[in-house]
Amino acid sequence: MAFMSQAEPRRGPLLVVGGSEAKEPGAPILGTLVALAGGTDARIALIPTASRDAAGKERLYGDLFRGMGVRHVTCLPIESREEANREDFVQAVYDSTAVFLTGGDQNRISALLGGTEVAKAMHRANKTGLVVAGTSAGASAISEHMIAEGGTGLHPRKHMLHLAPGLGLLRRVVVDQHFLQRQRLGRLLSIVAQNPFVLGIGVDEDTAVLVEQDYRMQVIGSGMVTILDGRELAESNVLTAEPGALLAMGNVRMHMLPAGWTYNIETRTLLGAFPLPPSARASDTGEILAHPGP
Amino acid sequence: MAFMSQAEPRRGPLLVVGGSEAKEPGAPILGTLVALAGGTDARIALIPTASRDAAGKERLYGDLFRGMGVRHVTCLPIESREEANREDFVQAVYDSTAVFLTGGDQNRISALLGGTEVAKAMHRANKTGLVVAGTSAGASAISEHMIAEGGTGLHPRKHMLHLAPGLGLLRRVVVDQHFLQRQRLGRLLSIVAQNPFVLGIGVDEDTAVLVEQDYRMQVIGSGMVTILDGRELAESNVLTAEPGALLAMGNVRMHMLPAGWTYNIETRTLLGAFPLPPSARASDTGEILAHPGP
Numbered sequence: 001m002a003f004m005s006q007a008e009p010r011r012g013p014l015l016v017v018g019g020s021e022a023k024e025p026g027a028p029i030l031g032t033l034v035a036l037a038g039g040t041d042a043r044i045a046l047i048p049t050a051s052r053d054a055a056g057k058e059r060l061y062g063d064l065f066r067g068m069g070v071r072h073v074t075c076l077p078i079e080s081r082e083e084a085n086r087e088d089f090v091q092a093v094y095d096s097t098a099v100f101l102t103g104g105d106q107n108r109i110s111a112l113l114g115g116t117e118v119a120k121a122m123h124r125a126n127k128t129g130l131v132v133a134g135t136s137a138g139a140s141a142i143s144e145h146m147i148a149e150g151g152t153g154l155h156p157r158k159h160m161l162h163l164a165p166g167l168g169l170l171r172r173v174v175v176d177q178h179f180l181q182r183q184r185l186g187r188l189l190s191i192v193a194q195n196p197f198v199l200g201i202g203v204d205e206d207t208a209v210l211v212e213q214d215y216r217m218q219v220i221g222s223g224m225v226t227i228l229d230g231r232e233l234a235e236s237n238v239l240t241a242e243p244g245a246l247l248a249m250g251n252v253r254m255h256m257l258p259a260g261w262t263y264n265i266e267t268r269t270l271l272g273a274f275p276l277p278p279s280a281r282a283s284d285t286g287e288i289l290a291h292p293g294p
Numbered sequence: 295m296a297f298m299s300q301a302e303p304r305r306g307p308l309l310v311v312g313g314s315e316a317k318e319p320g321a322p323i324l325g326t327l328v329a330l331a332g333g334t335d336a337r338i339a340l341i342p343t344a345s346r347d348a349a350g351k352e353r354l355y356g357d358l359f360r361g362m363g364v365r366h367v368t369c370l371p372i373e374s375r376e377e378a379n380r381e382d383f384v385q386a387v388y389d390s391t392a393v394f395l396t397g398g399d400q401n402r403i404s405a406l407l408g409g410t411e412v413a414k415a416m417h418r419a420n421k422t423g424l425v426v427a428g429t430s431a432g433a434s435a436i437s438e439h440m441i442a443e444g445g446t447g448l449h450p451r452k453h454m455l456h457l458a459p460g461l462g463l464l465r466r467v468v469v470d471q472h473f474l475q476r477q478r479l480g481r482l483l484s485i486v487a488q489n490p491f492v493l494g495i496g497v498d499e500d501t502a503v504l505v506e507q508d509y510r511m512q513v514i515g516s517g518m519v520t521i522l523d524g525r526e527l528a529e530s531n532v533l534t535a536e537p538g539a540l541l542a543m544g545n546v547r548m549h550m551l552p553a554g555w556t557y558n559i560e561t562r563t564l565l566g567a568f569p570l571p572p573s574a575r576a577s578d579t580g581e582i583l584a585h586p587g588p
Contacts, residue, residue, distance in 0.1 A: 154448070154474055155518055156550065180448055185479075189550070224449055224540055234564045237552075246518055246552040250564040254548045256450065256483070258531075258540040270528045270544040 009128035011213035014170055016143075018177040018203030018223065019103055019136030023064055028259070029208045029221050034068050036131045036210075037098035043072040045096040049112050050104030050137040054079065057102040072096075076118065084116035093121040098131035101138025107148055109141035110164050119167060132169055136177050143175040144168045145191070145198055152182055156189035156247040158238065163191065170211060173199050173265060179226060180204040188228055193238045193247045196230030199265060207259075215266035219257045229253040229268050303422035305507035308464055310437075312471040312497030312517065313397055313430030317358055322553075323502045323515050328362050330425045330504075331392035337366040339390040343406050344398030344431040348373065351396040366390075370412065378410035387415040392425035395432025401442050403435035404458050413461055426463055430471050437469040438462045439485070439492055446476055450483035450541040452532065457485065464505060467493050467559060473520060474498045482522055487532045487541045490524030493559060501553075509560035513551045523547040523562050 013036055021029040034042055044065050048057035058075040065073045074096070076089045083089065093099060099122055101109060113119045126132050134142045143166045150161025163174075174191050176184045179202030188200040203209055204223025211217045219225045234250030241247060255263065255270055262271040307330055315323040328336055338359050342351035352369040359367045368390070370383045377383065387393060393416055395403060407413045420426050428436045437460045444455025457468075470482045473496030482494040497503055498517025505511045513519045528544030535541060549557065549564055556565040 154477075154479065183448075185448065234549075235566070237567065247550075248552055248555050248567060249548070249550045250555075252548045252550070254543070254546045255528075256541075256543045256546070258542055261542050261544075272529070273531065273542060 012126045012128070012130040012132065013213070014126075014142060014211040015131065015133035015208055016139045016170070016175055016201070016203060016211065017133065017135035017208040018139060018179060018205050018221075020178070020181075020205035021135055021208065021221065022206050025068060029206065030064060030068065032208070032210065032220055033098060033100065033131065033133050034065065034070055037070075040069040040071060042070045042098060043096045044070055044074070044098045044100055045092050046073065046075040046100050046102065047078060047113075047118075047138075048075065048102045048104070049078045049084075050106060050109050050141070051102055052104065057104075061100065061102065078112060078118065081112055081116055084113050084118045086118075090117045090121045093118060093130070094125055096125075096130065098133060101132075101134035101141060103136030103138060106137035106140040106146055106166070107164065109137060110146055110148075110166055113141075113167065114165065122167070123169065126169060139175050139177045139203060141166045143170045143173045145174045147174065147176055147187065147191075150184075150187040152184060153186040154183060155186045156193055156249055157186060158190070158241040158245050158247055159243040160190050161187045172197065173201055175209075176200070176202045178205055180223060185226065188226075189249055189252065190247055192228050192230035192233070192252065193236055193249055196233045199268065200226075200228035200230075202226040202228070211265065216262060216264050216271065218262045219259050221259055223258075225257050225261075227255040227257065227263060229255075231268065306420045306422070306424040306426065307507070308420075308436060308505040309425065309427035309502055310433045310464070310469055310495070310497060310505065311427065311429035311502040312433060312473060312499050312515075314472070314475075314499035315429055315502065315515065316500050319362060323500070324358060324362065326502070326504065326514055327392060327394065327425065327427050328359065328364055331364070334363040334365060336364045336392060337390045338364055338368070338392045338394055339386050340367065340369040340394050340396065341372060341407075341412075341432075342369065342396045342398070343372045343378075344400060344403050344435070345396055346398065351398075355394065355396065372406060372412065375406055375410055378407050378412045380412075384411045384415045387412060387424070388419055390419075390424065392427060395426075395428035395435060397430030397432060400431035400434040400440055400460075401458065403431060404440055404442075404460055407435075407461065408459065416461070417463065420463060433469050433471045433497060435460050437464045437467045439468045441468065441470055441481065441485075444478075444481040446478060447480040448477060449480045450487055450543055451480060452484070452535040452539050452541055453537040454484050455481045466491065467495055469503075470494070470496045472499055474517060479520065482520070483543055483546065484541055486522050486524035486546065487527070487530055487543055490527045493562065494520075494522035494524075496520040496522070505559065510556055510558050510565065512556045513553050515553055517552075519551050519555075521549040521551065521557060523549075525562065
């Protein structure tokens with residue numbers, strides 16, 4: 001396996017967390033992140049850019065990961081685009097086995113990190129094994145199309161949200177977080193109505209989607225992941241409705257999946273209720289620990 | 295048309311209202327009921343059995359319908375199974391063009407009316423043209439499988455509700471009401487998980503489903519109707535989950551339809567956004583006014 005991984009580098013998994021993940025030792029989501037990143041040998045870089053309290057996030061997650069036995073936790077307190085081009089921060093990304101984007105405001109991530117050297121390093125390193133994880137705002141920013149802000153409620157309405165380009169690590173997907181708790185079904189449906197090409201993935205609090213390099217995903221945590229597939233969407237009123245009007249959505253294929261269920265994002269097929277094969281669990285093999293610099 | 299209707303009696307439409315329908319003159323839902331029942335020539339029988347305040351419901355809807363020009367509004371204040379077998383009440387059903395079941399507790403409708411002569415008269419008269427309408431509890435009781443009581447929330451959980459047999463005027467369907475406002479997506483999904491044979495229809499407040507004899511339905515009112523079709527449902531954990539556990543639901547076909555959208559309940563196909571043909575509007579033709587006694 002180690003030989004294979006050198007011949008053909010494996011893309012690192014993405015861990016997309018819906019926010020408010022359990023923080024106690026042994027909690028499944030952060031435990032999965034640590035395991036994916038190499039267990040006690042993990043080297044985790046915190047990027048608290050979404051938050052205006054970077055020091056608080058550094059303390060919170062630094063203590064948590066160290067408490068879980070991780071020896072190397074570093075923080076990249078990026079507060080400006082200039083800092084997001086700093087060579088030492090770029091190198092820190094390449095030196096890490098996982099990058100963790102904290103919560104806050106996803107617009108800070110896209111505006112301050114988008115297109116910078118740190119963002120490029122995350123992309124490049126992810127291609128050869130870096131784990132990229134994000135919670136809440138950090139989860140939203142991982143996908144190609146990012147919900148910048150939006151309304152709440154179960155019903156889709158025209159123009160109930162604003163999209164912005166995200167970091168683009170997860171393509172053809174829009175991620176929403178705090179999904180159940182903040183009543184976000186409507187706004188995710190409204191994006192699918194606008195372009196059924198994108199798959200809507202709503203992640204509850206204390207719940208995560210682990211996406212492997214082959215676009216298989218598995219649900220982790222105590223809540224559910226709601227997947228909205230608009231491939232078969234009937235013609236709707238999205239082109240004619242007034243802003244704020246209810247959008248008719250016919251033939252939405254919906255999946256609501258609790259922990260353990262797996263799905264293929266690329267083929268849009270439900271795989272079933274079984275754990276992903278060991279390839280997703282890098283800590284078992286050490287494969288993802290080797291990724292070269294740029 | 296009148297000749298045709300005598301040769302081959304038309305089944306009366308069903309009007310399934312999600313509760314809290316607008317009460318002002320000209321409001322679309324109650325206006326549709328009056329139009330279906332014959333306009334000013336309508337003969338509407340109120341059945342306030344779901345409520346413990348029959349006199350209050352009689353006053354409320356009696357005044358409303360009379361205010362809309364209906365000359366004949368009668369009330370059948372059925373408070374016991376004995377009263378539900380009274381000959382004058384049975385005759386009143388046959389003498390009416392529409393029966394209206396008010397809100398309250400749907401268990402009172404099923405327990406007090408189920409299997410009685412009044413219920414049989416409603417079935418028989420509906421087959422030859424009687425309009426049957428129900429709001430809130432009255433809407434729930436119209437379908438074959440009735441939600442007797444249940445939990446709230448967006449996520450389906452095992453055993454989160456209790457079903458009871460309803461009046462059975464609308465078959466192969468479970469109706470839920472106050473759908474958006476009381477967060478009932480989860481419980482309706484959980485029924486579909488238990489037997490995808492039934493179609494889940496969730497009706498918002500101030501919203502109604504008008505079902506024609508050929509099982510085409512149209513949405514009326516200010517909210518939406520959510521249709522949950524489990525025909526293609528993936529194998530779930532419904533058989534193995536513990537009571538209260540989250541139910542995995544893969545491949546649910548969902549439709550969220552605002553006013554004007556039509557759907558065929560029998561073939562489970564979305565028809566589009568156009569009004570039903572005049573056959574649904576009995577007041578135009580007078581057809582449904584002629585239905586014989588038992």
